[in-house]
Amino acid sequence: DGGITQSPKYLFRKEGQNVTLSCEQNLNHDAMYWYRQDPGQGLRLIYYSQIVNDFQKGDIAEGYSVSREKKESFPLTVTSAQKNPTAFYLCATSDRGLITEAFFGQGTRLTVV
Amino acid sequence: GNSVTQMEGPVTLSEEAFLTINCTYTATGYPSLFWYVQYPGEGLQLLLKATKADDKGSNKGFEATYRKETTSFHLEKGSVQVSDSAVYFCALSSPNAAGNKLTFGGGTRVLVKP
Numbered sequence: 238d239g240g241i242t243q244s245p246k247y248l249f250r251k252e253g254q255n256v257t258l259s260c261e262q263n264l265n266h267d268a269m270y271w272y273r274q275d276p277g278q279g280l281r282l283i284y285y286s287q288i289v290n291d292f293q294k295g296d297i298a299e300g301y302s303v304s305r306e307k308k309e310s311f312p313l314t315v316t317s318a319q320k321n322p323t324a325f326y327l328c329a330t331s332d333r334g335l336i337t338e339a340f341f342g343q344g345t346r347l348t349v350v
Numbered sequence: 351g352n353s354v355t356q357m358e359g360p361v362t363l364s365e366e367a368f369l370t371i372n373c374t375y376t377a378t379g380y381p382s383l384f385w386y387v388q389y390p391g392e393g394l395q396l397l398l399k400a401t402k403a404d405d406k407g408s409n410k411g412f413e414a415t416y417r418k419e420t421t422s423f424h425l426e427k428g429s430v431q432v433s434d435s436a437v438y439f440c441a442l443s444s445p446n447a448a449g450n451k452l453t454f455g456g457g458t459r460v461l462v463k464p
Contacts (some may be wrong), residue, residue: 243393269381270451279439280394295451309397327393338384339452341393 238270240264243328243342250315250322250349258313258345260328266311269311270329288309304314315347323349352377356440363430363462371425371458373414373440381444382458383407383416383423384452388437397425397438430462 244259252304253297260269268287284304305311309319317320328342356373363369375381381403386394398407403418414425423440440455 241393272454277457277459280452280454282451285451329394338396338399339394341386343393344391350408 240341241330243326243345245345246343248345248347252349255271255287255314255316255332256347258315258326258328258347260293260311260313260342261309262311262328262330262340263309264330264332264340265308266330266332266340267308268331269305270331271295271301271303271311271313272327273330274325274327274344283313283326333336352381352444352453354440354442354453354455356438356458358456359437359459360388361458361460363460365432365462365464366429368382369427369430369434369460371438371440371460373419373425373455375423375440375442376420377442377444381442383414384441384443384453385414385425385457386421386439387411387439388439388457390401390436394439404455430460432462433458434464435462437446 241262250256269287271283274280279298283301284303286292289308292305302314325346329339331339353376384399385397387397398409400407400416406415408435412427416422437457437459439457439459443452
């Protein structure tokens, strides 16, 4: 079944801990993106990657880190430096850098307890 | 930089009413424009798109026309259903923007009552 898989769907983190959100795709898309969505608000770009082994900071990269070792995978780590990490995180992919449509995963809801 | 402004919600309608969600943008060059829909607890799905001026995107009864002269891409549907209740996002992608990333509006929540 083709698509984007984000896991887990729900994640709870204690303050001071790092957590890693998974994003896997089998669409063979070159570009992958991480967005953050806060309640009642739009999407803000955290990091994006156009090709393997390369990625760029988005608008709110502080407190986050990513890697792109494989075309299919773009994990996001929320570090303890992120002061307000509770949010809904969305992974997206696109072919040829977003001139065509972006495809989104189902999201991971992260809650700090 | 690029930006997208859309009307704030929530928008509450009765079934079979006419829906309009306004969207205006600021961008360099010639952006592609998109409308995405988000159902509760889910990711975003592309609803429709337009890649050049005067293009009309349409899908599932929704339409939007790319108006370069007014830098707008308003979403319309003639007769909404309860199942259209969702959050709608206007977005743009500009090939001249560094990194080719989507820029989203703040989203408009639509609630359709039976």
